């Protein structure tokens with residue numbers, strides 16, 4: 001341990017000016033200690049070395065007194081330096097014995113990131129929230145009535161077949177309308193529940209998992225996410241649909257992204273359409289990702305079929321509405337140019353680091 005370095009005055013102000021540095025020695029690091037030794041006692045330009053050299057110019061009496069003071073201070077410094085060096089060495093030996101090496105570089109912490117599907121779902125919901133849409137959720141186990149019949153699927157529609165839909169081997173709860181229990185194949189039953197529970201005006205977006213009896217391949221999952229939206233009120237027209245979904249594409253992709261609507265068919269909408277945006281990889285020139293067309297299909301939509309409104313006890317002469325459905329897993333593939341949907345399930349950090357951060361680049365790992 002360092003010897004006590006109580007600031008006993010030397011009687012010389014220029015030497016006393018060094019006393020705070022004498023006191024500070026007991027807290028120096030090894031590097032600082034070495035530098036301080038050179039600064040105080042260094043042969044060429046150490047402060048006490050200079051004081052000793054200056055003795056030669058003094059009258060004899062003064063040389064004796066001042067010389068003694070400098071030498072005493074020099075001993076105090078030497079003792080303090082030796083004490084600190086010993087203490088540092090003792091510390092080092094303790095850490096070495098404990099297996100701790102403070103000279104090793106630190107390990108950086110991993111910084112987590114949202115899964116790209118979570119990120120895309122939140123972004124999409126955020127854009128519709130800005131427009132006044134509420135967010136609704138509902139059960140993943142449904143009855144045939146909510147999942148199909150209320151949505152104007154004919155009872156013999158192939159989607160209701162065992163080959164396409166996962167049915168449960170259990171009876172529905174008492175009081176639920178109709179038929180067998182199944183894992184919902186889309187989030188539309190939540191829209192039916194919303195229309196039955198609350199009178200128009202209705203504006204909702206509904207995120208959730210949906211299930212189909214599909215084999216997994218590069219573009220299909222048996223369980224995947226969907227977001228559906230619904231606006232029902234008096235006087236709603238296809239203009240509202242087109243304007244809202246075009247605004248969405250501009251907010252989600254970019255303000256200059258081109259869009260187009262193509263006619264399509266769904267049992268629950270009439271007329272029905274599919275919306276394409278310009279390919280996000282080639283911007284319309286044609287590339288493998290868009291199969292040379294320059295366009296990517298991002299959602300299906302249409303005016304709510306009058307039969308669906310009537311099934312929800314709404315007067316289809318009075319109320320109209322539009323709806324859309326899209327698959328966030330698919331949107332992630334399109335937006336980031338991911339070639340295989342299974343990459344979204346694998347948890348492979350090399351993949352997630354590429355698409356999990358803002359802008360798609362950069363590592364989730366901070367190294």
Ligand code: 2NL
Pocket residue numbers: 188191192228230266268269299300301302303304305308323324325326327
């Ligand atoms: C798609 C297209 C769509 C809807 C979903 C909907 C819901 C109600 C009434 C009318 Cl309650 N429509 N939803 C409408 C058009 C398209 O989804 O490609 N889904 C995977």
